[in-house]
Each structure stands twice: as structure tokens, then as C-alpha cells.
Amino acid sequence: xxxxxxxxxxxxxxxxxxxxxxxxxxxxxxxxxxxxxxxxxxxxxxxxxxxxxxxxxxxxxxxxxxxxxxxxxxxxxxxxxxxxxxxxxxxxxxxxxxxxxxxxxxxxxxxx
Amino acid sequence: xxxxxxxxxxxxxxxxxxxxxxxxxxxxxxxxxxxxxxxxxxxxxxxxxxxxxxxxxxxxxxxxxxxxxxxxxxxxxxxxxxxxxxxxxxxxxxxxxxxxxxxxxxxxxxxxxxxxxxxxxxxxxxxxxxxxxxxxxxxxxxxxxxxxxxxxxxxxxxxxxxxxxxxxxxxxxxxxxxxxxxxxxxxxxxxxxxxxxxxxxxxxxxxxxxxxxxxxxxxxxxxxxxxxxxxxxxxxxxxxxxxxxxxxxxxxxxxxxxxxxxxxxxxxxxxxxxxxxxxxxxxxxxxxxxxxxxxxxxxxxxxxxxxxxxxxxxxxxxxxxxxxxxxxxxxxxxxxxxxxxxxxxxxxxxxxxxxxxxxxxxxxxxxxxxxxxxxxxxxxxxxxxxxxxxxxxxxxxxxxxxxxxxxxxxxxxxxxxxxxxxxxxxxxxxxxxxxxxxxxxxxxxxxxxxxxxxxxxxxxxxxxxxxxxxxxxxxxxxxxx
Numbered sequence: 056x057x058x059x060x061x062x063x064x065x066x067x068x069x070x071x072x073x074x075x076x077x078x079x080x081x082x083x084x085x086x087x088x089x090x091x092x093x094x095x096x097x098x099x100x101x102x103x104x105x106x107x108x109x110x111x112x113x114x115x116x117x118x119x120x121x122x123x124x125x126x127x128x129x130x131x132x133x134x135x136x137x138x139x140x141x142x143x144x145x146x147x148x149x150x151x152x153x154x155x156x157x158x159x160x161x162x163x164x165x166x167x
Numbered sequence: 168x169x170x171x172x173x174x175x176x177x178x179x180x181x182x183x184x185x186x187x188x189x190x191x192x193x194x195x196x197x198x199x200x201x202x203x204x205x206x207x208x209x210x211x212x213x214x215x216x217x218x219x220x221x222x223x224x225x226x227x228x229x230x231x232x233x234x235x236x237x238x239x240x241x242x243x244x245x246x247x248x249x250x251x252x253x254x255x256x257x258x259x260x261x262x263x264x265x266x267x268x269x270x271x272x273x274x275x276x277x278x279x280x281x282x283x284x285x286x287x288x289x290x291x292x293x294x295x296x297x298x299x300x301x302x303x304x305x306x307x308x309x310x311x312x313x314x315x316x317x318x319x320x321x322x323x324x325x326x327x328x329x330x331x332x333x334x335x336x337x338x339x340x341x342x343x344x345x346x347x348x349x350x351x352x353x354x355x356x357x358x359x360x361x362x363x364x365x366x367x368x369x370x371x372x373x374x375x376x377x378x379x380x381x382x383x384x385x386x387x388x389x390x391x392x393x394x395x396x397x398x399x400x401x402x403x404x405x406x407x408x409x410x411x412x413x414x415x416x417x418x419x420x421x422x423x424x425x426x427x428x429x430x431x432x433x434x435x436x437x438x439x440x441x442x443x444x445x446x447x448x449x450x451x452x453x454x455x456x457x458x459x460x461x462x463x464x465x466x467x468x469x470x471x472x473x474x475x476x477x478x479x480x481x482x483x484x485x486x487x488x489x490x491x492x493x494x495x496x497x498x499x500x501x502x503x504x505x506x507x508x509x510x511x512x513x514x515x516x517x518x519x520x521x522x523x524x525x526x527x528x529x530x531x532x533x534x535x536x537x538x539x540x541x542x543x544x545x546x547x548x549x550x551x552x553x554x555x556x557x558x559x560x561x562x563x564x565x566x567x568x569x570x571x572x573x574x575x576x577x578x579x580x581x582x583x584x585x586x587x588x589x590x591x592x593x594x595x596x597x598x599x600x601x602x603x604x605x606x607x608x609x610x611x612x613x614x615x616x617x618x619x620x621x622x623x624x625x626x627x628x629x630x631x632x633x634x635x636x637x638x639x640x641x642x643x644x645x646x647x648x
Contacts, residue, residue: 069320076317077631082309089316096323103331125223126330129279133323136286140316143290147297147309154302163306164626 061102068095082148082158086141093137100126100133168216171229171274174205174237178267185260195248195259202241202270210234215276215339226276226337232400235464236273236393239471240266242577243392247385250479250570254385258298265291265389272397278326278336278358281401282319285365288394289315296382296390307374307381310627314374314634318364321638325357338408346409349646355409356642362405363641366398368418368452369425369445370637373630376429376441384482387437388570391444392475396467399451403463406455413648414641416456420541423449427548431615432622435491436481436556443515443552444474450545454530457538462530469526469581473514476574480507483566484559497558501566507575509560514578516550516605519598522578525585527601528592543604550608551615 072092076085104126110116112124152158178198185194209229217224244266248259268291272284289312297308326336332350335341346355360371367375375395379387406415426446433439447470454463480503485491488499500508514521527546531539586592623629 069324073317073320073635076313077628077635080628085313089313089320092320093316093323096320096327099324099327100330103327123334125336126327132279132283136283136290139290140286140312143293144309144312144316147293147305147312150297150300150305151302151309154305160627164624 061105062099065095065099065102068092068098071095080159080161082151082160082163085160086144086148089144090137090141093133093140097130097133097137100130168209168213168218168227168229170205170208171213171227171233172218174202175267175271175274177201177205178263178270182260182264182267185263186257189256191256191259191261191263192248192252195244195263198263198267199241199245199248202237202244202266206234206237206241215337217337225280226339227274228276228339229274231461231464232403233273235468236396236400237270239396239468240269240273240393243389243471243475246475246479246570246573246577247388249573250567251385252569258295258385261291261295261298262385262389265295266393269393269397273400276338276404278329278338278341281362281404282322282326285322285362285398285401286315286319288397289319289365292378292386292390292394295386296378298386299383301381304381304383307377310630311374311378313627314372314630315365317631317634318361318372318638320361321357321364322361325354325359325361328354328357338404341408351409352645353642355405355411356414356645357638358409359402359405359411359414359645360638360641362398362401363418364634364638366395366402366448367445368448369422370633371641373625373633375445376433376438376625379441379444379478380435380438384479384486387440387478387482388475391440391478392471395444395448396471399448399455399463399467402452403455403460410648411645412456412458414456414644415452417644418641419449419452419454419456421449422446422452423541423545424548425449427545427552429622429625430552431548431612432619434493436493436496436559437478437485437491439493439552440474440477440481443549444470446545446549446552447474447515450527450530450542453538453541453545457534459530459534462526462532465529465585466526469514469522469578472522472574472577472581473511476507476571476578477511477515479570479574480504480511483571484508487566493555493559498561498563500559500562501564502562503566503568503571505560505562507571508556510575510578512553512556512560514582516553516608517546517601518605519592519601520579520582520586522581522585524601525582525589525592528597529585529589532589532591543600546601546604547608547611550605551612554609554612555616 075088181194181198185191213229430442483504514523
């Protein structure tokens with residue numbers, strides 16, 4: 056049940072993020088949407104490795120079956136990549152704001 | 168396998184050293200040499216092996232895709248390095264890292280490793296596109312980053328679905344197990360949609376034309392010549408592991424015609440070349456869809472060479488003259504760049520004995536009639552869209568040959584090699600058909616020139632919506648095949 060709610064939360068987060076990306080015109084909002092959506096995909100991977108009645112995959116936590124450690128290892132890499140993407144995108148937004156004095160996607164599109 | 172890994176490590180290591188010590192040019196030369204040595208050591212290829220050992224290692228393979236990507240990467244890197252030698256050191260170091268990422272993508276056969284490679288190549292490409300800080304280029308780079316981020320979100324969901332069902336990440340192992348259940352099918356659809364968005368397939372990755380058009384010269388060359396091909400290889404490997412053939416075929420036809428329509432309409436030289444890259448992706452996806460893997464690889468390498476040449480010459484022309492539109496450029500292009508544009512256009516239109524002719528011929532070899540008909544329609548459209556470059560072929564004044572001569576030699580050599588190895592391409596019929604399609608394309612251009620209808624603008628919001636809808640529709644279709 057817990058895993059199921061984790062998975063559905065992940066899907067809801069992704070849908071919310073994608074909706075913000077499509078509906079908002081401001082670039083910073085769009086970036087927030089991207090962050091939330093990719094956060095959803097990361098939560099999806101973590102929630103997948105959880106099965107009812109397993110312990111966290113850490114040595115020395117006692118007997119019993121452990122959760123699959125691989126998705127959690129993958130997720131670390133994915134989080135680092137998301138961080139780099141968001142940082143780079145913010146830097147580009149700052150550059151654009153300095154050059155064009157707007158963060159509105161539609162106006163940026165028109166002014167070319 | 169160890170030689171290939173050492174080559175990739177050398178590329179990354181030398182790229183970082185170039186950044187740290189500010190010696191990007193010298194380390195780029197060393198990296199190309201290291202890459203050549205490494206390629207020479209593993210050259211005939213190696214079977215799938217697991218780096219780090221089973222069960223959690225990363226699967227790599229040295230098949231024909233890897234060989235083709237490595238050869239193309241090293242050749243294009245050498246051409247770019249030769250042509251922009253005087254530019255600053257940091258740029259050369261970043262280019263070295265980008266080429267190294269592409270080398271890693273060539274041999275990777277692991278879902279998550281492909282994700283890392285695709286993301287890394289997006290990040291480096293974005294930095295390089297926006298490198299000179301012009302606002303149009305920064306905007307194009309940001310659009311790329313947004314759409315690639317959207318695609319990679321889909322990709323991670325697909326990866327989770329497939330891994331959750333099968334417990335496997337190696338594409339070689341996934342090809343051997345049954346993946347017919349609903350979760351794996353939707354997962355495969357999401358994976359394909361993510362890779363297609365990142366590659367720049369029509370309706371999914373509408374960021375491509377502008378990003379390739381606005382990037383600095385040598386970056387456009389590498390993006391269109393190499394980075395797009397890494398995406399194609401990723402899609403090819405997905406199609407090997409999952410039953411995605413018909414979907415890839417449909418994407419190919421859509422991409423081919425969509426790219427041609429926009430290329431016909433576009434008046435900005437470099438953006439038009441970007442649209443043409445989209446349409447050329449159509450050839451490759453069509454080939455993947457009908458299972459002509461080797462033909463697709465030859466096409467990818469040939470396209471890397473002639474589109475690299477075209478972007479190099481177009482970039483040179485735009486940089487020298489300061490104008491971008493095709494109409495204003497005529498008569499302002501240095502002679503070497505004009506010659507290169509002419510050669511590249513003839514090659515992309517599929518005229519013998521250049522690389523485009525050999526590649527198109529090999530792709531159609533032994534295919535059923537309808538595939539050949541679609542390929543001819545693509546050829547016709549490509550010839551029509553490149554007809555408007557005719558006034559640019561007359562150069563004026565001198566300029567440097569450098570990388571232009573290098574890539575021209577590659578385009579000629581690949582074409583002649585193809586003619587030499589395949590007697591089917593030497594017949595009167597094949598040559599006649601190629602000239603006929605190109606002539607018909609030119610005629611179409613003359614008729615359509617004045618009355619071409621306006622097309623919808625590819626704004627960021629439309630690109631988002633198109634990518635979202637296309638991803639969902641694509642995944643839904645995977646359920647029914």
C-alpha cells in the first residue's frame with residue numbers, strides 16, 4: 056500500500072510539473088515545473104524498489120529481505136544530473152533577462 | 168572492451184585537463200590520437216560484456232553501431248579542430264568532452280547508462296550553443312534544455328516501468344526475455360518517446376532546427392553530424408530490445424516529410440539546414456523501422472559528413488558576411504565555403520558519385536517497393552528544399568579551406584568507396600533514377616517557390632504540447648502492436 060501511494064504520488068507530481076511547464080509563460084515557473092516533474096520521475100524509481108515488509112538496503116540493519124538497492128543507486132546519479140540541468144537553465148535565464156529584460160516565453164519568441 | 172573504455176577515459180580525462188590547465192587545443196589533439204589508437208585496438212569489435220561484472224555492471228558492446236559512431240566522431244572532431252584552431256581553449260576542451268560523451272554513447276547498451284550519456288550530451292551541447300552569449304543562441308539553448316528535460320522525464324518513467332517488471336537494465340538481456348505485458352510495453356513507449364525528444368524527431372523534438380541554426384559554426388557541425396547520431400543509435404538499440412518497429416517506421420515517415428516541409432519554407436540558411444537534419448532523421452528512422460540496420464549506419468555516417476560540411480560552410484559564410492538569410496547571402500560567400508556548399512548540396516540531393524548517393528542506394532537495397540517509393544519522395548523533397556541554395560554556389564574572394572577540404576574529401580571518398588564495393592550502385596538505372604529525382608525536385612521547387620503556404624510557427628509552448636501529445640499517442644500505439 057505504501058509503495059502504491061509512492062508510485063501514484065510520483066505520477067501526480069510529474070503531471071503537475073508538466074502542466075505548469077505548458078501553462079505558465081514565465082521561464083522561472085517553467086523551470087519549477089521541470090524540477091517538479093523530474094522530481095516525480097525520481098520518486099517513481101525510489102518507490103519502485105520498495106516492497107511490503109522489506110528493510111532498507113543497508114548492511115547491518117538486521118535479518119530479513121532487503122529492498123532492491125539498484126534503483127536507489129541510479130537515483131543518486133539522476134539527482135546530480137537534475138541539479139546540473141536546473142543550475143545551467145537558471146544561468147541561461149539570468150543571461151536572457153539581462154539581454155532582453157523579460158522572462159516571458161511568448162515575448163522572447165516574438166522579439167526575434 | 169578495455170581498449171574502448173581506455174579511449175573514453177582518455178577523452179574525458181584530457182577534456183578535464185584541458186579545462187583545468189587552459190590547454191584545450193593541445194589536449195584535443197592528444198584525445199583524437201588516443202581515440203584512434205583505442206579504435207585501432209578494438210577495431211573488429213567485441214561481444215557484449217559487463218563493465219564491473221554481473222549482476223549490476225553496465226553492458227557495453229562493440230558492434231557495427233559502435234564502430235561507425237567512433238569513426239565518425241574522430242573524423243568530425245579532427246575536422247572541427249582543424250577549422251577552428253585559433254578559437255579559445257575552453258571551447259576546445261568542452262568540445263573534447265562532448266565528443267567523448269558521444270564515444271561512450273556508441274558502445275553503451277545499458278538503459279541507465281544511455282540516460283546518463285544522453286543527459287550529459289544535452290548539457291554540454293547547451294553550454295556550447297550558448298557559449299558566445301548572443302541572446303538568440305541562449306534562447307535556442309534554453310528551449311533545447313526544456314524539451315530535453317521533458318523527454319528525459321518520460322525516459323526515466325519508462326526505465327522504471329521496464330526495470331520494475333523485468334529487473335533488467337541491459338538491452339541485450341532485455342531482447343532475450345518476454346516483454347509483452349502492459350507495463351513493459353508502456354515503458355518501452357516512454358523510453359522511445361524520451362530518446363526521440365532528445366534526438367529531435369519531428370513533433371517530439373522541435374527544438375532542433377533553431378538550436379542547430381543558432382549554434383556557433385563548429386558546434387552546429389558536431390551537433391548535426393554527431394550528437395544526433397548518438398540519439399539514433401540509442402533508438403536503434405531500443406528497437407533491438409523491444410518490438411517497436413512499426414512505431415519507428417511511422418515516426419520516420421512523419422519526420423521525413425515534416426522536416427522537408429519546414430526546410431522548403433525556411434529562409435534562414437542555418438535554420439534551414441537544421442530543418443533538413445530533421446528530414447534526414449526520417450531516412451534513418453525509416454531504415455530502422457524496416458530493419459535495415461547496416462544501411463542506416465552507412466546513412467548516418469554519410470549524413471554526418473555532408474551535413475557537417477554544409478554547416479561548416481554555412482557557418483563560415485554567415486560569420487564572414489554577418490547576414491543569415493539565403494537571399495541576402497548570395498554573392499557574399501568566400502569561394503571555399505561556396506564550393507563546399509555546392510558539394511554538400513549535391514551530396515544531400517543524392518547525386519552520384521557522392522556519399523549521399525551511395526548511402527541512399529544502400530538504404531533502399533533489397534527493400535520492398537513502397538519503401539523505395541517513400542525514399543524517392545524524400546529525395547525529391549530534399550532536392551527541392553536545397554534548390555534555393557543555387558545562387559549561393561558562386562563564391563567571391565578567398566578564404567581558408569581547412570576543415571572544408573577535409574570534409575569534402577570524406578564525402579567524395581565515402582561515395583566512391585560505396586560505388587567500388589557495391590556493383591548495384593554502378594548501373595545506368597541507379598544513376599538515372601538519382602538524377603531524375605533531383606531534377607524532379609528542382610522542378611517542384613520552381614513551381615512551388617512563389618505559392619508555398621505559411622506553416623505554423625514552432626514556438627516553445629507549441630513544441631511542449633506537441634511533444635507531450637506525441638509521447639502519449641506513441642505510447643498508446645505501442646500497446647496495440
